[in-house]
Amino acid sequence: MKFISLFVTTIAFLTFLLPCFAQEVTPEKYIVKLVYFVSKDREPQKDIDTKIRKVLKDTQKFYGDEMEKYGYERKTFRMETDTNGDIVVHHVTGKKDGTQYHQKPYGVFNECASKIQTPSTILFVVLDHGHQRIKGFRGVTYAGERILVPTSGNWYLAAHELGHAFGLPHALVDGRPRMSYGKCAAAWLNLNPYFNGGRIRKQERRVKVEMLPSAIAYPPNKMHIFFKITDPDGLYLVRFRHANRLMHSCQSISGKQAIVQLDTSTVKGKGANVAVIDLNGNARKLGLYSFSNMKPNLTIDISDNVTDVPDKHYNDIRGPWLWMITPTKENQGGKASTHIDSLAVASAHTINEETISKYGANEGDTIGTYKWTLGRIPSNGNINTMLVKKGITENTDLNDFTSYALTTLVSKTDQSNVMMRVGSDDSIKVWLNGEVVFSNATNRVYKKNGDVFPVNLKKGDNLLLVKVSERNGPWAMHVGVDAEVFPVYRVPTTTPVYGVALGCVYNLTPEMSNPSTDIAYTLTVINTGTAKDTIKLATSGDVNATLSQESVSLVPGASSKVTLVVPGLVRATAGDYKVKVIATSESDSEKKDQITTQTTVRH
Known part of the structure; x- marks a missing residue:
């Protein structure tokens, strides 16, 4: 009986224990x-x-x-x-x-x-x-x-x-x-x-967020502010929301302390809501941090004529383009003019589309009352805006007209089956190295990447001609290519041509919140010529800036990164500090490009 009693007691205990364990x-x-x-x-x-x-x-x-x-x-x-x-x-x-x-x-x-x-x-x-x-x-x-x-x-x-x-x-x-x-x-x-499977959070240690007094403007109309975030549990993520509490952005963070930056020009309102998650999954909403009274104590500016250099692919070829416009018959612009040679009609057949697509044109040459003129397409693709800005027309709404735009895509290697992306209002036709590679006879609303098609780029110069015919209303064009190229414009030739382009960006990092940190600019030196060349770099200005390299050797279409450093000690004294960088072709000293940086310190 004692055995049976012990057995029953044991079973009863296990029956109680197992649900608790589960x-x-x-x-x-x-x-x-x-x-x-x-x-x-x-x-x-x-x-x-x-x-x-x-x-x-x-x-x-x-x-x-x-x-x-x-x-x-x-x-x-x-x-x-x-x-x-x-x-x-x-x-x-x-x-x-x-x-x-x-x-x-x-x-x-x-x-x-x-x-x-x-x-x-x-x-x-x-x-x-x-x-x-x-x-x-x-x-x-x-x-x-x-x-x-x-x-x-x-x-x-x-x-x-x-x-x-x-x-x-x-x-x-x-x-x-x-x-x-x-x-x-x-x-x-x-x-x-x-x-995470119902994982229980560890005891929370209060996260601390401090908005630092440093503020940097780059470009001059964009102020960046900095936050120092501390959590002894380890940091994972910071999230920013607009003052109206809509989502803005997030940044991954690590360690027990981190400094993050925020571009205030992209924030709606005069403050940002901050929330942080630590490595234990603890999320804290820290509330609104106002920057309405902050002013930048460091402003970075780079000269307006700096070359636009993409990270890798040229998905938005803004220029330089060599432009010509020709009128069409009334009500015959757009779709109806796609396959009509408007250059031949306007020039009384002294020139035509096939010839221009193979051999290009010279700046200043005329067809009728219009000249071939260099110009850059604006970011919204508006052709009419560019034409007025360049003085080609005073009419802000040309209808029943056709535009022709020439540029040269310099490629350092052969590149096959790369995707070209175009958009137009209205119809579009594209030639590459004298061959028609795409056309779309349509009257449509502008869409940036409305058409996508493959093209083959050869090593060196690739002459691109784009025709956009306009019926009425807006008139627009976009061209991009998923390839490593650099756009210039030059008439095709077998004689070696030397050319230089210089791009520049400022490396804005969280470390810049430290008032003694050096100011580093990244220069991109590009060989825009048709032959291998050595490009020399030199600086001048208000402060003793240094270059990581003073010369680079490049094949046509290739580029190289060079760092320009303005010493952090200038940040101790209020004032404007300008540094000019000149890049010169060793093979043709007349071919050069330059940029000017300006560092403005306020206390």
């Missing part, structure tokens, strides 16, 4: 709890549990796809399940009719939250009250991680409201506030405990 393995914290809440004047819907479960499973999948899409482990939030692993949907019948819940929707939580919601859980309530909205809203997320949606809601609405509960803000998308899904959202959720 509860520790899958804790109830950091899960989403589902509730179907129906007002007393309505009958519960049939199969409502199946519908709710499907909506939330689709939502789980969406978040898992988003995490994977942005390079993180496939993970998503968890929901309350029963011992069989099925999603639990709690049913609650309200004490009031639907109209009362529509007028005062938070009353739903007064009746069910205390019975169902436990600490560190999200209560997701589907309200069946006879209305398609919750007091005018598609769904509502309340403080205390409580969500209310109507039975008409879908997975997209569920994802939106859960996003708020997970700490995601709205972002401005197509002019309207939307949930800020994307790279920053995935980074934010990566350490969120709801996405």
Whole structure:
């Protein structure tokens, strides 16, 4: 009998112990709890549990796809399940009719939250009250991680409201506030405990954020401010929101202290909201930091004539272009003129499109009353704006006209099947090295990359001719190419041609918040000629600046980076400090380019 008693006691103890052990393995914290809440004047819907479960499973999948899409482990939030692993949907019948819940929707939580919601859980309530909205809203997320949606809601609405509960803000998308899904959202959720199997956060140590007094303007109309962020638990991510609380940007951070910068010209309002996540997943919203009274104590400026140098591909060829315009017959511009040789018509057949596409034209040559003129297309692609600026016409709205634009793409190697991207208003036709490579006879609204097609670039010069014919209204052109090229314009020749271009950018880094840090500019030296050349560099100006190299040897179309350093000691004394850099071809000293940097220090 003693043996039987001991056995029964042991079994009873294990029966008590095992559920407790299981509860520790899958804790109830950091899960989403589902509730179907129906007002007393309505009958519960049939199969409502199946519908709710499907909506939330689709939502789980969406978040898992988003995490994977942005390079993180496939993970998503968890929901309350029963011992069989099925999603639990709690049913609650309200004490009031639907109209009362529509007028005062938070009353739903007064009746069910205390019975169902436990600490560190999200209560997701589907309200069946006879209305398609919750007091005018598609769904509502309340403080205390409580969500209310109507039975008409879908997975997209569920994802939106859960996003708020997970700490995601709205972002401005197509002019309207939307949930800020994307790279920053995935980074934010990566350490969120709801996405990490209910991991319990370690005890939080208060993160500190300090807006530093240093402010730098570069370009002169863009002020950058700096924040020093400290957290002994280790830093993971900082998130900035506009003053109106819409999403602005995020930055990955590491270590126990970091300095980050923010371009205030891109922030709506006179301050930014800051939030930080540490390595333990603790998220803190630090509130609004105002920069309305800050003024830059360091302004960086680079001369206007600096060459535009892309990081790799020339996806926006603004120039130089050599331009000619010709009129068409009335109402025959655009689509109708695409395959009409307007150059031949305007020149009485002394010149034609085929000849220009093979041999180019000289600046100043005339066709009718118009001259071939060098000009750069503006960033919005507006041809008419450029024509007025260059004095080619005074008419700000030319209709029934055709433009021809020539440029030379210098390539340091043969490049096959690279993608050229063009846009036009209206029709467009493209020649490369004398051959038609694309045409689109259409009357359309301008779109920057409206057409994409492959081209082959040869080593050296590639003559590009683009024809855009305009019927009426706006007149625009865009050209880009997914290739390493440099645009110049020159008439094709077999005689060696030497040329130099100089680009410059300022390396604005968080370290620049230190008032003694050197000021470093990155110069890009480019051989725009047709032969190998050595390009020499020299400086002059108000301060003893240094170059990392004083000469570079380059093949045609190639470029090299050179660092120009203005010593940080100039930051101790207020004033303007100009430095000029001149790049000169060793083979032809007449061929040179120059830029001027200006560092303005204010105290």
